[in-house]
Amino acid sequence: MTLFTSGLVVDRRETAADGVLVLTLRHPLGEPLPGWEPGAHVDVVLGPDLERQYSLCGDPADRSVWRIAVLREPEGRGGSARLHDRVGVGDKVRVRGPRNHFRLEPAARYRFVAGGIGITPILPMLAAAEESGAEWTLLYGGRSRRSMAFAGELERYGDRVTIAPEDESGLLDLGPVLDDVSDGTLVYCCGPGPLLDAVEERCPPGVLRVERFRPKEREGSDADTEFEVELARSGRTVTVAPDVSVLDAVRAAGVEVLYSCTEGTCGTCETDVVEGTPDHRDSVLTDEERAAGETMLICVSRCRGKRLVLDL
Structure with a gap:
């Protein structure tokens, strides 16, 4: 994982839909960027304690640039507004990554479901x-056609793609x-929490892969008690x-660790577990990874x- 402390340069700035800004980033010296696979995201470092995660939505084979899409969130904490309002072509943006907790696993068939900006990964x-x-289909929903980014790019896939605006x-x-x-089918879904929950209810065990922008509602965790x-x-x-939190306790002890969202959705602070049993409360790890107990957020x-005992 790389942190571009001097920043990547904004090569292009485009509008993909109402409220959706697309930024194409390149290395300031024209050097190749780190490779990535579908499902990867990067952390955009906007200031102290202000980082946001954005999925890479370009071509993994093209290492000259990275492309991200930013949805303006009026009720957010200011990250998307800063990118929309203050970042232009030629500006530099600090970026960390890439990281991938949403990998595309080999399968004979795929069912893709996307809601809104969830189309990006x-x-x-x-x-x-x-x-x-592979045989595949995509169901893509949004508030309206005007708000659904990259709909034009999807036309080349013909009737395998269903675009379904809510209005x-x-x-x-x-x-x-x-x-x-x-058997042999995997379902990949990204979008608002209610959509992910609805898809999860319909899928048989083991076939669904999701990426959440907001933490999943906590359930089944132990009460918070003191531990070492x-x-x-x-x-x-x-x-x-x-x-x-473990993160805050570790940092207060003077140990530096990478972190970003502090909500259990980005995976930045994933840490190896040497001994003990974690009480998993994240929205990133799979059921199998949680059962193994080898890492925790x-x-x-x-x-x-x-x-x-943690590997820190």
Whole structure:
């Protein structure tokens, strides 16, 4: 993972839909950017304690540029507004990445479902599925056609893509897409929480892969209690109080760790677990990864017990 401290240069600035800004970024010296695979995202560092994650939605084979799409969020914390209003062609933007918790796994068939700006990580997945020869379809919903980014780019795929604006056809009809999910099929979904929850309800176990922009509603976690965390590499032991996250306790002890969203959605703070059982509260890890207990997101997850040993 790379942090471009001097910044990547904004090469192009375009409007993809109402409220959606597309920025194409290049290295200031024209050097190739790190490679990435469909599903990857980068952290855009806008200032102290102000970082935002954006999916890479260009062509992974083109390492001369990265492309991200930014939805203006009037009720957000200011990150999207800053990019929309203050960043122009030629400006530099600090970027960290890429990182991928939403990888496209090999499959014979794919069912893609996207809502709104959730189309961004799906775009390069479609090209990869096409290249692999897999059978696939995309159901893409949004408030209106004017708000649905990249609809024009999707026309080349013909009737494999269904574009369903809510103001024309109502809420997405998931039945025709998900009722025929069979062996060898994977479902990839990105978009608003209610859409992801609806897709999750319809999918059989093991076939769904999602990426969330907001943390999933917490359920089934233990009550917050005090526990100890031993930091294997630094030789320190810190006490994590009930109202303090592992991340904050570790940082207060003077150990620097990478973090970004502090909500368990970006994966930046994922840390290896040496001993102990995590109480997973993130929206990133799969059920299999949680059961294995080999890593945890220390910004939100805690301990099932009295002690954890982390690779920090």
